[in-house]
Amino acid sequence: MTNHAQVQNGVLGTKVIAQIGILVNDIESVSQAYADFFGVEKPQWSWTDPMDVAQTEFEGAPSEARSKLAFFDMGSLQLELIEPDQHPSTWRNYLNEHGEGPHHIAFVIEGMKEKVALMEARNMPLVQKGEYTGGRYAYMDTFKDLKILIELLENDKK
Amino acid sequence: MTNHAQVQNGVLGTKVIAQIGILVNDIESVSQAYADFFGVEKPQWSWTDPMDVAQTEFEGAPSEARSKLAFFDMGSLQLELIEPDQHPSTWRNYLNEHGEGPHHIAFVIEGMKEKVALMEARNMPLVQKGEYTGGRYAYMDTFKDLKILIELLENDKK
Numbered sequence: 001m002t003n004h005a006q007v008q009n010g011v012l013g014t015k016v017i018a019q020i021g022i023l024v025n026d027i028e029s030v031s032q033a034y035a036d037f038f039g040v041e042k043p044q045w046s047w048t049d050p051m052d053v054a055q056t057e058f059e060g061a062p063s064e065a066r067s068k069l070a071f072f073d074m075g076s077l078q079l080e081l082i083e084p085d086q087h088p089s090t091w092r093n094y095l096n097e098h099g100e101g102p103h104h105i106a107f108v109i110e111g112m113k114e115k116v117a118l119m120e121a122r123n124m125p126l127v128q129k130g131e132y133t134g135g136r137y138a139y140m141d142t143f144k145d146l147k148i149l150i151e152l153l154e155n156d157k158k
Numbered sequence: 159m160t161n162h163a164q165v166q167n168g169v170l171g172t173k174v175i176a177q178i179g180i181l182v183n184d185i186e187s188v189s190q191a192y193a194d195f196f197g198v199e200k201p202q203w204s205w206t207d208p209m210d211v212a213q214t215e216f217e218g219a220p221s222e223a224r225s226k227l228a229f230f231d232m233g234s235l236q237l238e239l240i241e242p243d244q245h246p247s248t249w250r251n252y253l254n255e256h257g258e259g260p261h262h263i264a265f266v267i268e269g270m271k272e273k274v275a276l277m278e279a280r281n282m283p284l285v286q287k288g289e290y291t292g293g294r295y296a297y298m299d300t301f302k303d304l305k306i307l308i309e310l311l312e313n314d315k316k
Contacts (some may be wrong), residue, residue, distance in 0.1 A: 009196065011197070015230075015233060017232045017235060017279050019238070020175070020260075022305050030204070030303070032304055038173050038204075040169030077233070077234075079175070079263075081305075098256070100305045101260070101305055105178065114268070142195075145191040146195065147239075
């Protein structure tokens, strides 16, 4: 049942991991630990945009969930620390179920709607999506097959 | 209590993530899923070396634990699938406690003994170590601080 043209390029059109996302309870203390360990300045965390800007949807419904995010450059990819608020989200639910630790790997793709449709056709459902300044994201539930979640990132053309 | 010279270079002397390691129950099916999804050939998995070659130590004692490993090139880093056998190891114990999913990020370092000592002085204990053809590895328990385990990889000079 495999589409060979699709498989030759891969579903995403890329294999380059752009981010690894780690869920934490206290972004201040974990950011400080990374900064101390890797010898870099502690980055300032920032909130994801509020609901009216981010247009966040979780499990198909609008959600006011937000997270604090902090980023570290680790070679060619970013390590992203995520401290979610208490509203239901993939971040909050995964943290409650699994505890702190890695949550996803992210890929920069083109054609968000098409990629989401391709993945949903492979039984990898869209879990959460939203907008950020300059682009948009989608968390896809690839855990059953790939044993980690995948985040799609689409950046607007400049 | 921070050594500033150490912090400026970071404890490891590198921030480049070389591998992401993911624990799985069935390396055959998960390897096939990655190959299908990313449009690459399914790599052949291989066993880690037996105890007499690998000189595996887990929690300070010799261990006959082994794992099946499969590697995928994902941009500048490798994604490593790990199916442990039933002997106690960081792989088996973490899989039993957390279920399938991401286990560690790896860094290629120089001076294994020195790095392990530096990390143990920071209350990041050595969990497991062993030899592989061309080098050696050490898993360090950085979970309390960094919310993920770190593996050190040291390759012999050629």
